[in-house]
Amino acid sequence: MKLGRSLFQILSEALGLEANHLVDTKCADGVGMLLHYYPECPQTELTLGVSKHADNDFLTVRLTDQVRGQQVLYQNQWVDVPFVPGALVVIIGDLLQLVTNDRFVSTEHRVVVNSSCSRVSAACFLRYNAIRSTQLCTPIEGLVSEDNPPRYRATTLEEFVSAEHRVLVNSWSSRVSIACFFRDGTIRSTKLYCPIEELVSEGINFQSNMATPNLYSRETEVKAFDDTKTGVKGLVQSGITQVPKFFINLQIDPQQSLINSHNAQFEFPLIDLEGVGDDPIKREAVVDAVREASGTWGFFQVINHGISEAVLEDMIDGVRRFFGQDDEEKKKWYTRDLKSRVVYNSNFDLYSAPSANWRDTVYCEMALDLPQPEELPAVCSDIMIEYTKQVLKLGRSMFQLLSEALGLKADHLVDMKCADGIAMLLHYYPECPQPELTLGTSKHADSDFLTVMLTDQVGGLQVLYQNQWVDVPFVVGALVVNIGDLLQLVSNDRFVSAEHRVLVNSSSSRVSVACFFRDPIWSMELYRPIEELVSEDNPTRYRATTLAEYITHVHSKGLDGTSALSHFQV
Structure with missing residues (x-):
């Protein structure tokens, strides 16, 4: 010294x-x-x-x-x-x-x-x-x-x-x-x-x-992969038989017990929204179910949500249509510029995360202002817009139920603009020659208020519940809903943002559509625990932050298996 x-x-x-x-x-x-x-x-x-x-x-x-x-x-x-x-x-x-x-x-x-x-x-x-x-x-x-x-x-x-x-x-x-x-x-x-x-x-x-x-130079191999602009699907189409080294996830424990959600040990929450707007008794029961699931699992599925199966199927087909295009057509949308209306690439944190994930993604800010069809990929533009409109309507209803579950007025979270913005992510998980070495999406929690997830019938989504990975079952016509970090923050830990991940398999590809309810990523709106949920016995657990600051922190750390929310604790 x-x-x-x-x-x-x-x-x-x-x-x-x-x-x-x-x-x-x-x-x-x-x-x-x-x-x-x-x-x-x-x-x-x-x-x-x-x-x-x-x-x-x-x-x-x-x-x-x-x-x-x-x-x-x-x-x-x-x-x-x-x-x-x-x-x-x-x-x-x-x-x-x-x-x-x-x-x-x-x-x-x-x-x-x-x-x-x-x-x-x-x-x-x-x-x-x-x-x-x-x-x-x-x-x-x-x-x-x-x-x-x-x-x-x-x-x-x-x-x-x-x-x-x-x-x-x-x-x-x-x-x-x-x-x-x-x-x-x-x-x-x-x-x-x-x-x-x-x-x-x-x-x-x-x-x-x-x-x-x-x-071995990870930087060189990652750059070469990114420069192809064909993503993980391009690797699979090239005929690889081994996972490239930078995809190997060292945090995977092959001995870790995986609990199938169909087992009696755990029953994954399934909430029926039929009649929730008309029957006060039914609504009270649904609010109770939402409160229980949001405060324990942080995840649940909803049925009879108002979006037709035809729209759901067309949305899944739209994802497959995009990723089924010729490479040259898809390359037109490939970018790492987050200011672009549409961002197609593989792994937003490709250059910073400890290991890359086995997936390709299309990202688009769909609301506050809906894009024009010509701003979106032609093969899926119409269904992206229609699906967004219907998810926005569902989101408003979900935020009203969540507000009531917190003991607040029904429109409290809506008035906070939690339901105004949507970021849509179209994920494609190709079949993988060595699924035991990598993940489709590594362990993380979502950096939003609420996520509405549509998946195809191929399993893979898992939720960390009571320190065990639980499969999310496929239910025809159902949507998966999960609490995001920002809702855990404003609820002062009354609701929990659960960690989850996606497994891949060697026999078939998988697609999903995630709609993130949050402001545009450049928003400077301040979010802090709701005043009514703070008391002398339950003091503020998080400092105020903006979405811009939060997303910057998430992108700087990547999907590294650690909580982004802990950075904002007081």
Whole structure:
């Protein structure tokens, strides 16, 4: 810590600031220590000690033994860091690049292993003193000007750690971590490394004389897959017999018990809406059923909901018509620009999630304003519009029942505009050659108020209930309804947003249509627990947030199997 203080003073002066500037911003207050042990490895060409990364702190001070292995990416080449007796390696971290507005750079580096001996190192991360710190990290005012505007938004350490922890690192190392942290922020930076200046000035030759392993590159394979613009269906049509590595989900437990919902142990909630608008006694019973299902399962099915089977069947057929088109026709809609009216791609979080899901998706904002038919794929435009109109009507009725189930006036949630907007997702899950290795959709909860789901007869949807995965049965004419994170938030946990997932199979494809009730994703409307549901005995459990903030958080973390809602708890 004493050395760190001195280094931050030198770095401050190097930026043209007063010597104590970085020290005064508490960059030197915390230390996270990591003790790394890299055993000898029998197949060094297949793995790494630490894969390519940049450090998520202000400054790293690293001590290594004499066994070589650390490499820095400099001018697009991996350069060995030489061992110098008595020397320490100093590295600029992401947060220092952020606060210096790119005057300093945080460089990518890695550790290679060898087959003859083990290696140890000790890394001290200088950063703010608490992982959950809410102190804002932003470019230093003295380094920003009209000619050099801020390049990063303000952020917190908690947000940075949340983004960092979703990344899986496949490394050949054993680690002991002692957390006593020195940082506070997240950035979306490009990360570049350079050799340590003191070593360059001594004329040390940085050309690597270590063999660089021919390693699997997830980034390269994912990019190649995305560039085809044919999605998972294109992989299947190419005749693959093995799941590509970036689809393999390491969180799947093959020994985990799967409970079939037809068993007597669990009865998946099925609610009949027949007569709910005319018969007060029937309505009271339905409200009770909705309250019970929403507060325990977070899921239920509805029948006699007012949407004809003909419309449901045509909607399912419309999904199959879209995905049955020639690749060149579908490619016209392929994009990762979420501002597009229609977004067709595979995995919205393809580049950030720990593993990709075995599905392709069409996403479209269908309301507040219904799109014109010419704005949608011709093979399914009419049914998308008609189905949306009918789901909007059903959604309004469901929000009235949910309001009554909370003890509120029937139109309370409708008046909050929960029922105004719909995002429609058309999912296609191709048959999979190795269904035990991947998922159609990994474990997650929905980032909306309410989801209305239409599925074909092919099973696969499962709900996590009482810590067990339960199959959602196919019921002809039924729609699956589930509580979203935002409804759990505004209900102050009276309703639960349940985690769910989708399995794939090797024999047949599956399609579904999910309608998410929520504002447009750019909405700045504030949502917080409803005042009537908060009391001294049941205080507010979540802070206020906007859908824009919520969706940004969901997209930054991806479907990584963790709750997005916990980020907003107080």
